[in-house]
Amino acid sequence: VITIPTSHALLLAGVLFLLGLMGVMVRRNIIFILLSLEIMLNASGLAFIVAGSVWGRPDGQIMFLFILAMAAAEVSVGLALVLQLYHRIHTLDADQANRMRG
Amino acid sequence: MNVLFYIAAAVAVICTIMVITRLNAVHALLYLIVSLLSVALIFLLLGAPFAAALEVIIYAGAIMVLFVFVVMMLNPEFQSIRSRKQLLRPSMWLGPAMPAAILLGELVYVMTAGSGSPPVNVEVGPHALGRALFGPYVLGVELASILLMAGLVGAYHLARPEAHRTSEGDDQ
Numbered sequence: 001v002i003t004i005p006t007s008h009a010l011l012l013a014g015v016l017f018l019l020g021l022m023g024v025m026v027r028r029n030i031i032f033i034l035l036s037l038e039i040m041l042n043a044s045g046l047a048f049i050v051a052g053s054v055w056g057r058p059d060g061q062i063m064f065l066f067i068l069a070m071a072a073a074e075v076s077v078g079l080a081l082v083l084q085l086y087h088r089i090h091t092l093d094a095d096q097a098n099r100m101r102g
Numbered sequence: 103m104n105v106l107f108y109i110a111a112a113v114a115v116i117c118t119i120m121v122i123t124r125l126n127a128v129h130a131l132l133y134l135i136v137s138l139l140s141v142a143l144i145f146l147l148l149g150a151p152f153a154a155a156l157e158v159i160i161y162a163g164a165i166m167v168l169f170v171f172v173v174m175m176l177n178p179e180f181q182s183i184r185s186r187k188q189l190l191r192p193s194m195w196l197g198p199a200m201p202a203a204i205l206l207g208e209l210v211y212v213m214t215a216g217s218g219s220p221p222v223n224v225e226v227g228p229h230a231l232g233r234a235l236f237g238p239y240v241l242g243v244e245l246a247s248i249l250l251m252a253g254l255v256g257a258y259h260l261a262r263p264e265a266h267r268t269s270e271g272d273d274q
Contacts, residue, residue: 002103002104002106002107002147002222003104004104004107004147004148008107008108008111009107009144009148012111012114012115012144015115016114016115016118016141019115019118019119019121019122020118020122022122023121023122026122027122029127031127031169031172031173031176032122032127032130034169035121035122035130035131035134035169036121036122038134038161038165039118039121039122039134039137042138042141042157042161045153046141046144046145049145049148049150049153050148052150052226053148053149053150053224053226056149056224056226057226057234058226058230058231058233058234058235059234060150061150061152061153061226061231062231062234062235062239062242064150064153064156065153065156065235065246066242066246068156068160068161069246069249069250070246070249071161071165072160072164072165072250072253073249073250073252073253073254074253075165075168075169076168076253076254076256076257077253077256077257077260079168079169079171079172079257080256080257080258080260080261081260082172082176083172083175083176083260083261084260084261086176087263092176
């Protein structure tokens with residue numbers, strides 16, 4: 001029988017979240033920033049699943065479902081914004097978009 | 103049996119590190135798919151098989167395909183023959199393929215060692231999940247549907263070409 005230590009599973013979620021945060025901070029390519037946001041959302045969903053499995057209740061998985069729906073809506077709008085930005089400034093560098101009226 | 107979790111966790115962390123350090127967006131997407139698959143295996147070991155299935159179908163399937171579409175639309179260099187030949191070299195696909203093979207071995211071991219399902223402590227299946235989702239959480243389901251509708255309309259409006267948008271007449 002598999003009994004995963006809760007602290008280790010939560011530590012994995014924290015490490016994944018921090019890696020995503022580092023990606024958002026370090027990378028300047030907008031595609032990579034969105035990818036790192038997905039990593040962070042996925043890590044938070046992992047934390048919810050771990051907490052739900054500790055008590056054997058379905059609430060954690062339900063919150064994971066809501067995170068999933070939110071991630072799908074976020075990434076569709078975000079990628080549409082990336083397309084618009086690329087048509088306007090012809091680059092994916094986020095630092096090039098720091099001016100208004102760009 | 104706990105070593106299954108630690109192997110999957112190591113694969114997830116290594117692949118995520120590879121995601122945020124790649125220069126090529128498609129390579130990063132491949133590593134992210136492997137990372138999501140390992141997280142799905144961890145969900146299976148935690149007794150959440152429905153969440154594991156959704157992780158594979160929606161995250162590794164639908165959302166990553168959206169990213170692939172946008173990367174392909176923004177990178178015209180993928181149409182050249184040279185890069186297409188480069189994609190077939192073993193050094194291009196061996197990196198994500200090895201951790202995926204490790205995950206496949208774990209999955210085969212989990213499915214064949216026991217009675218067909220992973221020997222988890224307590225498993226919350228789709229039945230209990232559905233009972234809770236459409237019982238006390240039905241308001242959240244409605245809110246999620248409104249959010250998805252807003253995302254659909256927003257993505258449709260934002261991705262249209264500039265000339266077709268008449269509601270923003272003062273914009274340029």
